[in-house]
Amino acid sequence: MENFQYYSPTWFEFGRGTEAKTGELVKKFGGHKVLIHYGGGSIKRNGLYDRVVKSLDDAGIEHVELGGVKSNPLSDLVYEGIDLVKKEGVDFILAVGGGSSIDSGKGIALGAVYDGDCWDFYDGTNPVVTEALPVGVVLTNAASGSEASTDSVVTNKDTNLKRCAAGDALRPVFAVMNPEVTFTLPPYQTYSGIIDMFSHCMERYFTPTKEVELTDRMLEALMIVILRESKRIKADPNNYEARANIMWAGTQAQSNITGLGRAQDWGTHHMENQLSTFYKCSHGAGLGILHPSWMRYCYQKDILRFAQFATRIFGCQMNFENPEETALEGIDCFENWIKFMDMPTTISEIGGKEEDIPAMVADMFNGAPDHGAFLKLTPDDVTAIYKMAL
Amino acid sequence: MENFQYYSPTWFEFGRGTEAKTGELVKKFGGHKVLIHYGGGSIKRNGLYDRVVKSLDDAGIEHVELGGVKSNPLSDLVYEGIDLVKKEGVDFILAVGGGSSIDSGKGIALGAVYDGDCWDFYDGTNPVVTEALPVGVVLTNAASGSEASTDSVVTNKDTNLKRCAAGDALRPVFAVMNPEVTFTLPPYQTYSGIIDMFSHCMERYFTPTKEVELTDRMLEALMIVILRESKRIKADPNNYEARANIMWAGTQAQSNITGLGRAQDWGTHHMENQLSTFYKCSHGAGLGILHPSWMRYCYQKDILRFAQFATRIFGCQMNFENPEETALEGIDCFENWIKFMDMPTTISEIGGKEEDIPAMVADMFNGAPDHGAFLKLTPDDVTAIYKMAL
Numbered sequence: 220m221e222n223f224q225y226y227s228p229t230w231f232e233f234g235r236g237t238e239a240k241t242g243e244l245v246k247k248f249g250g251h252k253v254l255i256h257y258g259g260g261s262i263k264r265n266g267l268y269d270r271v272v273k274s275l276d277d278a279g280i281e282h283v284e285l286g287g288v289k290s291n292p293l294s295d296l297v298y299e300g301i302d303l304v305k306k307e308g309v310d311f312i313l314a315v316g317g318g319s320s321i322d323s324g325k326g327i328a329l330g331a332v333y334d335g336d337c338w339d340f341y342d343g344t345n346p347v348v349t350e351a352l353p354v355g356v357v358l359t360n361a362a363s364g365s366e367a368s369t370d371s372v373v374t375n376k377d378t379n380l381k382r383c384a385a386g387d388a389l390r391p392v393f394a395v396m397n398p399e400v401t402f403t404l405p406p407y408q409t410y411s412g413i414i415d416m417f418s419h420c421m422e423r424y425f426t427p428t429k430e431v432e433l434t435d436r437m438l439e440a441l442m443i444v445i446l447r448e449s450k451r452i453k454a455d456p457n458n459y460e461a462r463a464n465i466m467w468a469g470t471q472a473q474s475n476i477t478g479l480g481r482a483q484d485w486g487t488h489h490m491e492n493q494l495s496t497f498y499k500c501s502h503g504a505g506l507g508i509l510h511p512s513w514m515r516y517c518y519q520k521d522i523l524r525f526a527q528f529a530t531r532i533f534g535c536q537m538n539f540e541n542p543e544e545t546a547l548e549g550i551d552c553f554e555n556w557i558k559f560m561d562m563p564t565t566i567s568e569i570g571g572k573e574e575d576i577p578a579m580v581a582d583m584f585n586g587a588p589d590h591g592a593f594l595k596l597t598p599d600d601v602t603a604i605y606k607m608a609l
Numbered sequence: 610m611e612n613f614q615y616y617s618p619t620w621f622e623f624g625r626g627t628e629a630k631t632g633e634l635v636k637k638f639g640g641h642k643v644l645i646h647y648g649g650g651s652i653k654r655n656g657l658y659d660r661v662v663k664s665l666d667d668a669g670i671e672h673v674e675l676g677g678v679k680s681n682p683l684s685d686l687v688y689e690g691i692d693l694v695k696k697e698g699v700d701f702i703l704a705v706g707g708g709s710s711i712d713s714g715k716g717i718a719l720g721a722v723y724d725g726d727c728w729d730f731y732d733g734t735n736p737v738v739t740e741a742l743p744v745g746v747v748l749t750n751a752a753s754g755s756e757a758s759t760d761s762v763v764t765n766k767d768t769n770l771k772r773c774a775a776g777d778a779l780r781p782v783f784a785v786m787n788p789e790v791t792f793t794l795p796p797y798q799t800y801s802g803i804i805d806m807f808s809h810c811m812e813r814y815f816t817p818t819k820e821v822e823l824t825d826r827m828l829e830a831l832m833i834v835i836l837r838e839s840k841r842i843k844a845d846p847n848n849y850e851a852r853a854n855i856m857w858a859g860t861q862a863q864s865n866i867t868g869l870g871r872a873q874d875w876g877t878h879h880m881e882n883q884l885s886t887f888y889k890c891s892h893g894a895g896l897g898i899l900h901p902s903w904m905r906y907c908y909q910k911d912i913l914r915f916a917q918f919a920t921r922i923f924g925c926q927m928n929f930e931n932p933e934e935t936a937l938e939g940i941d942c943f944e945n946w947i948k949f950m951d952m953p954t955t956i957s958e959i960g961g962k963e964e965d966i967p968a969m970v971a972d973m974f975n976g977a978p979d980h981g982a983f984l985k986l987t988p989d990d991v992t993a994i995y996k997m998a999l
Contacts, residue, residue, distance in 0.1 A: 220853045222624025227617065233870070234612025430850035432837065433858055436830030444823045460820035463610045463870070468823055476866065480623070480853070 220480035230393040242278025250311025255284040292323035300327035318363025325371035340384035348386030361466040362412030364473020366394035381492040398462035410560040411503030419472040428481040486591025493579035512607035517594040610870035632668025640701025645674040682713035690717035708753025715761035718742040730774035738776030751856040752802030754863020756784035771882040788852035800950040801893030809862040818871040876981025883969035902997035907984040
């Protein structure tokens, strides 16, 4: 186990009806005037917007709003938000939505207190965010774990590069999490979120660090439960218990409590950024497409770790005479699970073409010499993996 | 899953050599003048005390000290600490030790800012601690999880009652955790700590709440790893990786991340308080004695939960024709594990006598009508369990 630091001061308010506490929480964490930041109209149609606004009004919190966040949020709305926040004297960002609204809100929060161009934190000019307006979250999708993470992923409108800013200052001060608000999500969004959180576990699980049994077991706990609940949600999207376990698993998968003291990979996430940018698929859909190919490309680096993945998470029987067979069986199980959720498993299914691969590889390696830790990926490796996934 | 709130803002600095960061962390969290609070002379003999003081001096932090904390800390030293802190203008408590030093330090921290008698928070006159001086920890034993918990357990010198004060204000602001400092602990202290953290998992695991698969799996992850590492530590007390997993497991077992949204039991902990008060055994030793009897007394309330405990944690084969057999096998496995660590499994072994039972039961029910949640324990139940454990 490597040395680590960990600090996760988000206040969680979890369960039915918790959105009624939003105003009180904004006040508790020092907000006076809030920017309500959200996506499309779903929160207005299902009544969540009204309940949140009522809670703010009841607590005497002023508010302005900025909607229109899209999946894979764009920098132009972040800049618009920064201008609005400065003009209106907003001192607190309230993201009501899933990962896209939260990440966009975090971009506004860091840009509002920074003299330069906020993109400096995404392109690495400034590597760590140390200051930002406080961000609160009312979560509407279980996916990115951004409600408790240090990260904000935004796509630059001009260059089409999807990049991540990070720092403890971006951990939300509170997250209101009512699983009921996820009942009405379309299946594509639900399963995109589920694949994303499972992928957050895998990016940590496939590590070159030895002696990580405790975090291994915690990751396995999350993955086993995510698998189980994905099936119960498919059978009944209104199963509160399944939705609750999935929502909390999504937070745990990315709060980094399971990633401490071990090298993490993130190669597949970085490859995915191009799929969702080029073809407008969801982040989770892109991850479901790429993970099987990434696994088949690099499992030979540590066959027993992949056999552990197969046996402990998917319940495969270990083939002690031929562990490679077990390792490959686990990858098949993962891919079959993606298909079970009616999600794509090839780049072709989302309209991708082989001729785009060089441009995707170029974007991915713009500013980074390599990617991944379990296996360090070069441009040739990534080209091969994209081709395998076609 | 029940609704829950969760807030765990402790800063963790984990790994080799991290005690050198103590001074910098005190400064980060606003301390100017520190009370160094500790137990016996071991931290002076092994050099930890000197390294911590050097770190404080390097950071320009003033300090006074109060040693002498005993296992099962007493209220008189807490009162002495409160007087000292007020007299010296101390604004930060630094506990260097295990659960006893931390809990005693928390008592000083809450008493220093309270006008009345600090015992009010232990006897329930004031049920929640909302204000306290900041507490930092340099951990020397993996056991109580007090380095990240809301609790302080202290025994009243006059009445001999062992009681718990709690509140978010008692969560330490930082915890410095270097597993190397646990290499030289005597086996009795090591295994007392290991039983304590395993017990913290069991008090949550045996719950009447249904649909708690995620926290179940996380608890199982911890218990599996605690079992494994106890064996590796017995084979080699200087195994850094085993000590590291045990130290971090102890924190997770009591930070309550695994107890959210479920009723928790704590009956065995409350029964144990009398054993350690009457017979001066360690808290962990008392828990190891009582848990098997508690389990045998109440497993019939939910045989399948005990079968789950047996199969998932101890790897027992499920007897589908007779689940009760599997449930009982798991209890035997637990008890055999206590014996494997050379820890006591009967009250007699620590000098206990049947004639003390009425007095212990009276103390336990002094101020509480019942105990436990998996099975609500009456005085008759507790009498029966104490007798089974004789």
